[in-house]
Amino acid sequence: MARDHGPALLAAALAAAERGWRVFPLRPDTDLPAGHTANRCPRNGRCAGGHLTPDHRATTELELIRQCWQHAPYGVGIATGPSHLVVIVLDVPADPRDVPPKRWARPGVRDGLDVFAVVCEEAGQHWPTTTYSARTDRGTFHLYFAAPTQPPIQSRLGALGWKTAVRADGGYVPAAGTVIEGQLVRVVHDGAPAPLPAWLAHRLTPPSAAARPAGHPDDPGLKVRTSGTPAADWTCRCGHQEHVRGRAAVADLVGRARTGSCPHQQPTAKEAAA
Secondary structure (H helix, E strand, O other): OOOOOHHHHHHHHHHHHHOOOOEEEEOOOOOOEOOOOHHHOOOOHHHOOOOOOHHHHOEOOHHHHHHHHOOOOOEEEEEOOOOOEEEEEEOOOOOOOOOOOHHHOOOOOOOHHHHHHHHHHHOOOOOOOOOOEEEEOOOOEEEEEEOOOOOOOEOEEOOOOOOEEEEOEOOEEEOOOOEEOOEEEEEEEOOOOEEOOHHHHHHHOOOOHHHOOOOOOOOOOEEEEOOOOOEEEEEOOOOOEEEEEOHHHHHHHHHHHHOOOOOOOOOOHHHHOO
């Protein structure tokens, strides 16, 4: 008999919310947001004022969380931006052909954890062992930090090198207790997120960030026009194209493009009701 993860997932969502982290549902057994995608938004009901992204939907209201997780065994996503978190994601190779590029092709470098160890060593810094951290059964490691007020940290892939990413403004991570493709996300160190070290904040802030206007895209497939009526065109890595007009719609599109994941896979009818 298949295990019922529902009660444990509800407990995980409540535990994250009690820490002050804003949560939203993920499609069962995946790391993709539940509900309809932006390109299929009906623009009615909860989305009457425009498509609601995970950042918009994420909440710490315990009763709302209980009501939501009663419907299905949703995974638990933490919206990192609204939760004032910066999460360093250290991934593992997808398969034996996924090998380090030349910059990281050195003895002992096999995955994102090794890359981060090299980054720490080169900066003359210790591995941050006291901050909250989690690990998936697959091997992906998450280091949580309290986000600085300035500079703003944006979500992006390859932030510190091969098999690394940062999830901050415009991003999310699966919470501990979430099940993804049958594999659990587990707490490694259950402490409070430490303040993001200044040296890491510097490494995670592109040199030109201070000169960029708010909403400037980092995704090479994203083009934003801010003069006149704001507009944006995005070609996702899956090949899907989107065009939006208006300040709110542009901000929504930029946020989704920055997460580094494709939002265009179609949910099932049950998931779309979430």
